[in-house]
Amino acid sequence: MAAKALNVLIVDDEMPLRQELRLFPWEECGAVLIGEAGNGEEALQQIESQAPDVVVTDITMPIMDGITLIRELRRRHPAVQIILLTCHSDFRYVQEALRLGALEYLLKVSMDEVEMKQALEKVRAAIAKDRHSRDSEKSERRLQQAALFGKLLHGREPDEAEWRQLGLDGTGRRVLARIVLHAPNPAYVAAKQRLQHALNDIEGTVGSGISWLSVTEKEYFVLLPADEAGDAQAETMRGILQALTACLEEGLREAEHAAAAHAIVSGPFAGGKELALALARTNEWKEALFYDGADAGGVFAGSPLPLADMTDKHAKEMQEMLRKSGRSPESLKDCLQNGFFEWCAERRFRPQQLKQRMLGWRVDWLKAQDAAGLGGAGIERLLEAGTLREMTAALQGEIEAIESGSRRPRFEIRAATEWIQENMKQPISLPILAEHVGLSPQYVSRLFREETGYSVGEYITRLRMERAVELLRGTNKKVYEIAEEVGIPSYRYFTVTFRNWTGVSPTDFKRQH
Structure with a gap:
């Protein structure tokens, strides 16, 4: 794959030199000339809008000279590389410019095509090195933040140093979005890779205000700046989800496997304690969506409907309902799809408690069918079901598999x-x-x-x-x-x-x- 062309900005107050550089074969050097300026002040204005990779600048210029420009670039745009254009008499300025971070210098009187090509290759190598360094730092920071979120998810309190890893010093407000990936196993690996690439693109495009991390395989946490008011933040997240969903659909179209994502967005927070509360609120939503569904591309905010604990009395009522309907596979499937589903949806039991009770019922039922250990859906599908409908469908599928004998092996x-x-x-x-x-x-x-x-x-x-x-x-x-x-x-x-x-x-x- 061809390397991305370098964007070059020329800064020099001498019009003849700028005209000469316009004619330089930039394309042959893997570069493109995107603009020119007559002094440092003009250059800074263009850099804000043009985002060059490299600035080729003179040192002695009116209004703002090259040394001042370099200082400003190092402060405002540290990723931009700098090549100096200078005369012999400017050598003391060259030393100062190199000390401040300029990468290379070329003498105006003797500059030729070979020297410029070599300088641009040096720029390309420096950019690649910087990118690798930033990616490594970002990956390390992401791992540290994931460990912190893992602590929070398990109810443990991070220490003060760990809170600082998230930049939560109480001065800036953030919003937490919890993205859940929905993809069947045949498409999961491809969906995960495309989702992560899309998140990286969003992180790089939107800027340093957004960062993402992952603790579990199918969940991603995104921290966004909370500068917007009201529902605007949820709208921002909807836009991000639309981009993610489009990315998933494009990448998996040939595989014929649907993949989508939904997000739960917290209210704004500033400190670590508030983040812990925001994360707990997303947990509440995650459980509530077991009953309320998780539409593809949906964004959920605010407070969900409450859930209830499943008591022993409820468990006995459930067992009796399933026992009465278990006279035939058809009646049991009908009960799971209708009566049992409505009974659970009305009472809104905590999903983990309901699944544990259903796990016990499943073991008894398989044993009664002389099929213990051979059920098609298995423990995994029951426990991993994201919604009540998925759970009942998994159990129905298991009944059908045993009924038809499709799971009977050689x-x-x-x-x-x-x-x-x-x-x-x-x-x-x-x-x-x-x-x-x-x-x-x-x-x-x-x-x-x-x-x-x-x-x-x-x-x-x-x-x-x-x-x-x-x-x-x-x-x-x-x-x-x-x-x-x-x-x-x-x-x-x-x-x-x-x-x-x-x-x-x-x-x-x-x-x-």
Whole structure:
């Protein structure tokens, strides 16, 4: 790919020299002449609107000389590179200019095409070095800010030095936008890359007032200046989202997979404590959107409708509703789509609590169907559902898959899954499993994923977590006893794995059930 042409501005009070430089073969040097000025003051006015990469300037000029111009450029536009045009008698000024940050100097009396080309190549190298340095600094700052947001999301208080990383000193007001990416797995990687590129473009185009970071894979946090009043900030975010959505649609059109994003925008804040409150408010919206939906390109601000805790009484009512409708797959699917959906939407339970109750119901239902561990939707789709409709659709899909037998794998894989279930308490590895079914480890690995949609390791972990949910709900065994029974003797590893799968610790899950 051809390098971007350098934008050049000439500054000299001598008209003959400017005329000579107009005729210089800039294109052959990978550059373009975008303007000229007769003194430093005129040059500064043009730089504000033209944004040159390099300024080729004389030293001795009326009104504002080259030395003063260089000082102003270093203060106002430090990224602009500077090439000096000078006479022999100006050498002491050349030393001062180089000390202030000029990159190269050329003698007017002997300047030729080769020297200018060499100077421009030096400019190009300096710009690339500066860009790399700025990108590295930006990446490091983004990682530090992401760590700070991670602390906030887990309810921990950052220290004073960490607050300063966000530039929240109480003087300037900001607004937080939480962008959530919606993309199916086949298109997710491409969507994520395009979203990040679009955010980088917006960050670079709009200026230093906007910065973004990511803590989790499908969420991005954008800090915007809060100079605007009322709903204007939400309108700004809508414009950004439109650009992001257009970028996603353009990049994924050939893949035939829809991708979109929505944003939750906080009120203005100045200090770190206010940021923590703003982030908590976006959490409230994120939970509320489980019921209120998250339209593509939608921007949500203000206060959402409240949510309610799911009590044991509610859980019993839910279980009875699903039990009565479970006489046939059709009646159960109809209940999930209509009666159950309306019941949940009216009561607006906290999504995590509802999902945990549904997780327990799912384990019981699969066991009753003699399909434990073989459900099509699995724990992942239930727990990752962004809306109530997505959750019920995942469960409906699971019912349909088991009903049609579409998940019934080949004989070798059925034998493998049965053996895994019978030997769950023991250490299980791919070579041991392959030996049992009489196939090579490589072939078992490929066939297992093709037939079940999971790797052998993923399937074993999923089966163990489903069994752990069943034991935590239906027995009085200690957590460490359940960990051993499902084949994970390390209490700490079991606790971490269970939390990753269900969103809560085994102890909290057992207490709730």
